[in-house]
Amino acid sequence: MVVDVEKENKEIIKRYRALLHAAKPILKDGDAKIIKKAFFTSVQAHKDMRRKSGEPYIYHPLAVAQIAVEEIGLGTTSIVAALLHDVVEDTHLELRDLERDFGPKVATIIDGLTKISGVFEHGSSQQAENFRKMILTLSEDVRVILVKLADRLHNMRTLESMPRDKQLKIASETMYLYAPLAHRLGLYAIKSELEDLYLKYTDTDRYNFIADKVAKSDAAREKTTKDFAAPLEIPLKRAGLKFKIKGRTKSIYSIHQKMQQQNIPFEEVYDLFAIRLILEADLAEEKSVCWKAYSIVTDFYKPNPDRLKDWVSTPKANGYESLHTTVMSKSGQWVEVQIRTRRMDDIAEKGYAAHWKYKENKTTTKEHGIEDWIRKVRELIENNDFSAIEFVNEFRQNLFSEEVFVFTPKGDLKTLQFGATALDFAFEIHTKIGEHCLGAKVNQKLVPLSYQLNNGDQIEILTSGKQKPSEDWLKFVVTSKARTKIKESLKEEKKIIAQDGKAMVERKLSHLKIPLNNETINKMLLLFNVKTPLEFYYNVAKDIIPPSQLKRLKDPEKKPEPSKRPVEVDPDKKSTSVKVSDKDMVLIGDGMDKIDYNLAKCCNPIPGDEVFGFVTVSEGIKIHRTNCPNAVELMSQYGYRIVKAKWTSQKELAFLTGLKIVGADRVGIINDVTKVISTQLKVNIRSITIDTDDGIFEGTMMVFVNDTEHLNTLISKLKEISDIISVSRINS
Numbered sequence: 001m002v003v004d005v006e007k008e009n010k011e012i013i014k015r016y017r018a019l020l021h022a023a024k025p026i027l028k029d030g031d032a033k034i035i036k037k038a039f040f041t042s043v044q045a046h047k048d049m050r051r052k053s054g055e056p057y058i059y060h061p062l063a064v065a066q067i068a069v070e071e072i073g074l075g076t077t078s079i080v081a082a083l084l085h086d087v088v089e090d091t092h093l094e095l096r097d098l099e100r101d102f103g104p105k106v107a108t109i110i111d112g113l114t115k116i117s118g119v120f121e122h123g124s125s126q127q128a129e130n131f132r133k134m135i136l137t138l139s140e141d142v143r144v145i146l147v148k149l150a151d152r153l154h155n156m157r158t159l160e161s162m163p164r165d166k167q168l169k170i171a172s173e174t175m176y177l178y179a180p181l182a183h184r185l186g187l188y189a190i191k192s193e194l195e196d197l198y199l200k201y202t203d204t205d206r207y208n209f210i211a212d213k214v215a216k217s218d219a220a221r222e223k224t225t226k227d228f229a230a231p232l233e234i235p236l237k238r239a240g241l242k243f244k245i246k247g248r249t250k251s252i253y254s255i256h257q258k259m260q261q262q263n264i265p266f267e268e269v270y271d272l273f274a275i276r277l278i279l280e281a282d283l284a285e286e287k288s289v290c291w292k293a294y295s296i297v298t299d300f301y302k303p304n305p306d307r308l309k310d311w312v313s314t315p316k317a318n319g320y321e322s323l324h325t326t327v328m329s330k331s332g333q334w335v336e337v338q339i340r341t342r343r344m345d346d347i348a349e350k351g352y353a354a355h356w357k358y359k360e361n362k363t364t365t366k367e368h369g370i371e372d373w374i375r376k377v378r379e380l381i382e383n384n385d386f387s388a389i390e391f392v393n394e395f396r397q398n399l400f401s402e403e404v405f406v407f408t409p410k411g412d413l414k415t416l417q418f419g420a421t422a423l424d425f426a427f428e429i430h431t432k433i434g435e436h437c438l439g440a441k442v443n444q445k446l447v448p449l450s451y452q453l454n455n456g457d458q459i460e461i462l463t464s465g466k467q468k469p470s471e472d473w474l475k476f477v478v479t480s481k482a483r484t485k486i487k488e489s490l491k492e493e494k495k496i497i498a499q500d501g502k503a504m505v506e507r508k509l510s511h512l513k514i515p516l517n518n519e520t521i522n523k524m525l526l527l528f529n530v531k532t533p534l535e536f537y538y539n540v541a542k543d544i545i546p547p548s549q550l551k552r553l554k555d556p557e558k559k560p561e562p563s564k565r566p567v568e569v570d571p572d573k574k575s576t577s578v579k580v581s582d583k584d585m586v587l588i589g590d591g592m593d594k595i596d597y598n599l600a601k602c603c604n605p606i607p608g609d610e611v612f613g614f615v616t617v618s619e620g621i622k623i624h625r626t627n628c629p630n631a632v633e634l635m636s637q638y639g640y641r642i643v644k645a646k647w648t649s650q651k652e653l654a655f656l657t658g659l660k661i662v663g664a665d666r667v668g669i670i671n672d673v674t675k676v677i678s679t680q681l682k683v684n685i686r687s688i689t690i691d692t693d694d695g696i697f698e699g700t701m702m703v704f705v706n707d708t709e710h711l712n713t714l715i716s717k718l719k720e721i722s723d724i725i726s727v728s729r730i731n732s
Helices: 007-025 030-044 059-070 077-082 095-102 104-115 125-138 144-159 166-183 188-202 204-216 218-236 252-262 281-302 341-359 369-382 390-396 422-429 431-435 471-475 482-514 519-527 533-539 547-553 631-637 669-680 706-718
Strands: 243-249 274-277 321-329 336-339 402-408 413-417 435-444 446-448 459-463 579-582 583-586 597-599 610-613 621-625 642-647 655-662 685-693 697-706 724-730
Touching: 007 030, 007 059, 007 077, 030 077, 030 095, 059 077, 059 144, 077 104, 095 104, 095 482, 144 166, 166 188, 166 642, 188 204, 188 252, 188 341, 204 218, 204 252, 204 446, 218 243, 218 281, 252 413, 252 706, 274 281, 274 341, 281 321, 281 336, 281 341, 336 533, 390 685, 413 422, 413 431, 422 431, 422 482, 422 621, 431 435, 431 482, 471 482, 482 533, 482 547, 519 533, 519 547, 519 642, 547 583, 610 685, 621 631, 621 642, 655 669, 655 706, 669 685, 669 697, 669 706
Parallel strands: 274 336, 583 642, 597 621
Antiparallel strands: 243 274, 321 336, 402 413, 435 446, 435 459, 579 583, 610 621, 610 642, 655 697, 655 724, 685 697
16 A cells, blocks of 8 residues: 655644634633643654554544543643553553653553553453442543543544454444443433444444434424424524524434333334523522523424423433423424533533533532442442452442432432332442341331332431341342441351362362463353452352362363252253354354354344354353344453354255234234235244234234345334234334
8 A cells, every 4th residue: 555644744733723722712821732742742652653544643642632621621741641542552662751741640541541451352251350440530530531532432433444343343343332331421422422433333223223214304304393493483582592403313323222121113213303591690699590491482382291300300310400391292203302401511511520620620529420420339339359251240240320319317318229129229328238237218118128219208217236138138129338247247158168168179179180370260250250350169069060070171072970959941042053263253154163152042033143252161152233222231242252154055954933013903914914924925933922902903923034135024014914013123
């Protein structure tokens, strides 16, 4: 490839100037000079380096810095850190050089970014440890995470140049942790784009289908927005309000989720777009201004009282403030209206960074929900005894949660995640109160520990010195703090039992002449499908894993002895032929060297689906669709066990898949459906379930097809039947 160096250098300068232009409103004296210094340091450090796309590497740090300032709203320190974020890892420069030239704050952020850099290539425990390091930086300096999100966003935007297996792995990591983090930090635009890009690379056809539908309906939505806003403008102005009305389209991934969850076509997603009413108001008047605008909107458009959400009085944990209502438009459609001030809109778009901008300007004195959340992260971090995997799982559990607002007996407001129980509340008050919690009174009535709290509940906790945490508590508590403290207490008892198990393992390994080191431990965890050494030793002590099984370390291909743990048997397991090629590609088809594999029942892949292989402990390779509900967790946590896979010709084989059929409940419609399936297309039906309600029937069928082409033909034929409303594929 011939490189035009002069042209590239001009483009680099152009992008640098665009960065300075974006940063201009926030620059103070001397800031431009230090940004320039960082830019030239980065250019020199990355000289002659190129990305997978063939572009100069410097394009990447420039883009990350641009995102940091333009889309997140970060300041000079973060811009400098973004420009230099790959320098320590990729070049001869060391952290102390950067600290000397740019100061300790920049060095701290770069140090945090260096610790969490890279695509995680190791086993799940090492991979989780990388995630853990990233979360640890959250409590030290949140800018590390914000710059990392900018870095991940640019990597996702340029993912097309990566090999297919890397695309799937990076996209899954993004969906597993980065998108939820962006959500929790209030970065809705970035969260939505990360989710959209995840869908683009894991289910390209679905992404393109929805994107095309959205693009084609742009003009109609623009007209709807104008028609909706027109009658509101005069009364809003008459009330003395300064405002702006605009439309907001639902993200492609959100539309995909709604279509999937409700099993509806694109045309039936009723809240496809929302009206956003943005008001100018001083901080002291924000609430009254929002409610005044709400009154005007609902005077003209009839609201749905069940759809009012007041996040102005009680903001979300990530700082989001807005009034949401759903009203009936003149065209007979339900439309969501979001009412907020410019400050609220800024925080809604740029989250944590915008909150700090207003706090520094002293335009708000309110404690921010994110600060409370970061405090809880610190509490989680303090429990150093937890394995990285447990830590990350506990952390993720609360990332997407909604909130419930309750009161103490003294009337203090407490915010917990939605679904929290009386026991969660007890642990929120104090660890000791939680550990000795016997029951609770909610609104003066006795309730069990598992009682789920509702907005406005007033809770009094009842305790006993004799009470102690039970394993059953983990079945209903939902907050990280409660789960962490309960597990911590239970783990002490488990540790004592595990010590006995470890002694048994040491004796057996000594007999087998196998050293007990990290390599052996990792082999045992993989071989027996156990997440942590503690759990493994505990299972040995309890005889769930008999010590005699350890001889499999010498011969891992040997089938295990009968286990005392109940084993799930898959009656439909279809073991056929696969071949692993020289390039680690699993080719699925007949006439290959035999390797055990089965098609995952969670997504029922068929030829034509894009698939990957997952190496299991005892069931060979499981084949999953890349858009399988479990793909994100498998690829992000167990990337080292993923193998490429593709279909070879399998026209003579039939594969199980599911269909959902909805239609008008008339005489003979089921006969028409089965005639098309069995008689016309010669498709075997494995099972059929029919349910009717108020003149509508809904059928779920499991059928055998050859491939996706065969499946699409079947769906098209079924849609031609009179009174059939929709036909769609389901996972299982």
